[in-house]
Amino acid sequence: MELTYKSIEGYELIDSGEGRKLEKIAGILVDRPSPQAIWKKKLSKAEWEKASSVCVRTDDGGGKWKHKLAEPKETFIKYKPEFGKELSFKLRFTTFGHCGLFFEQVPIWQLLNERAALVQKKLNRPGKFINLFAYTGAASMAMAVTGAEVFHVDSAKGILNWARDWGTLNQIPEKNFRIIHEDARAFLKHSVKKNFLYDGILLDPPSWGHGKEKDVWNFSDELQALIDDCIKVLQAENSFILLTSHTHGVQHHALKNVLNAASDFKQVSVGELGVRHLNDERILPAGIFAFAQK
Numbered sequence: 001m002e003l004t005y006k007s008i009e010g011y012e013l014i015d016s017g018e019g020r021k022l023e024k025i026a027g028i029l030v031d032r033p034s035p036q037a038i039w040k041k042k043l044s045k046a047e048w049e050k051a052s053s054v055c056v057r058t059d060d061g062g063g064k065w066k067h068k069l070a071e072p073k074e075t076f077i078k079y080k081p082e083f084g085k086e087l088s089f090k091l092r093f094t095t096f097g098h099c100g101l102f103f104e105q106v107p108i109w110q111l112l113n114e115r116a117a118l119v120q121k122k123l124n125r126p127g128k129f130i131n132l133f134a135y136t137g138a139a140s141m142a143m144a145v146t147g148a149e150v151f152h153v154d155s156a157k158g159i160l161n162w163a164r165d166w167g168t169l170n171q172i173p174e175k176n177f178r179i180i181h182e183d184a185r186a187f188l189k190h191s192v193k194k195n196f197l198y199d200g201i202l203l204d205p206p207s208w209g210h211g212k213e214k215d216v217w218n219f220s221d222e223l224q225a226l227i228d229d230c231i232k233v234l235q236a237e238n239s240f241i242l243l244t245s246h247t248h249g250v251q252h253h254a255l256k257n258v259l260n261a262a263s264d265f266k267q268v269s270v271g272e273l274g275v276r277h278l279n280d281e282r283i284l285p286a287g288i289f290a291f292a293q294k
Contacts, residue, residue: 001105001271002271003111003272003273004107004272005103005105005275007014008103008161009079009155010075010076010077010078012024013278015043016277016282017037019033019038020035022047025099028072028123030051030052030054032055033057033097042280044284046125053065053072053093062095063097064265076090076091081145082111084146085145085170087138089101089136089138090166090167092162094131103136104274105273106166108139109139110142112139112143112242116148117202119200122149122238126148126184127149127199127200128198128274129200131152131201131203132153132187132201132204132205132226133153133154133184134202135204136162136163137157137162137163137167140177141167141177143257148176150177152179155182155183155210159197159244162178164179183212184211186211186212189229192232192233197234198235198239199234199235200239200241201230201241202244203226203242203244204244204246207246219245219247220250227259234294235294237294239293240293241291242289242290243289243290250288252289256270258290259290263292266294268292269290270290271288272288
């Protein structure tokens with residue numbers, strides 16, 4: 001299974017190298033950090049200097065933007081899924097160099113949109129899905145626009161407010177886009193207690209972090225138990241887990257082993273996430289994935 005970004009209106013990866021990437025985001029030429037880009041840049045220094053917004057790392061591990069022009073406001077990216085209406089995402093340029101979207105996730109949105117539509121077609125009912133560590137909501141809304149019920153779970157209030165704004169912007173009914181301020185494992189344990197079952201689970205766990213109650217999350221220590229909990233709330237047939245990771249040193253076969261240790265899946269596909277450059281065949285690596293089907 002290939003999950004490499006191809007295209008979305010308003011985004012282009014122009015060049016990368018020497019720890020940076022040069023992108024055009026909603027018409028804005030942006031120069032951002034990219035630790036995976038260990039090769040030489042293709043374009044000249046003059047071409048890179050055309051970037052109007054540059055993100056630089058600070059000594060405390062954070063970052064800041066330097067805008068040659070006025071700071072971008074009211075910046076949008078649009079996405080038209082195969083099933084359902086067009087979506088619009090309002091971007092913000094955050095101190096960590098993010099904008100609210102990770103563009104390597106575009107094929108994941110499409111896969112989830114197709115799966116949600118398939119549940120409706122095959123089972124004649126809306127699908128029911130969970131998005132754990134859900135971030136700003138693009139993947140959740142790609143499922144919700146098919147009429148599915150999506151539980152969008154994150155422990156960060158600020159991120160959930162961003163997702164809520166996007167839901168309002170796109171007029172997604174609350175019954176389809178359920179925003180939940182909770183830790184992933186706490187949400188799963190509540191679902192087990194209530195005997196809730198889901199048609200699919202997307203999760204993109206961080207390498208480390210703190211939960212809603214300041215509990216410490218460590219990817220290597222916690223992932224297997226989290227996946228074990230996911231299995232308990234999956235429908236017995238035609239359900240799936242889509243697990244992605246950006247944790248340094250973890251390879252995609254490790255994700256496959258974790259999934260296979262949790263359950264007997266019909267199929268587990270693994271691979272890399274990446275973004276193809278606009279004018280050449282180079283792919284900028286952007287994580288790994290494992291897709292497991294019941």
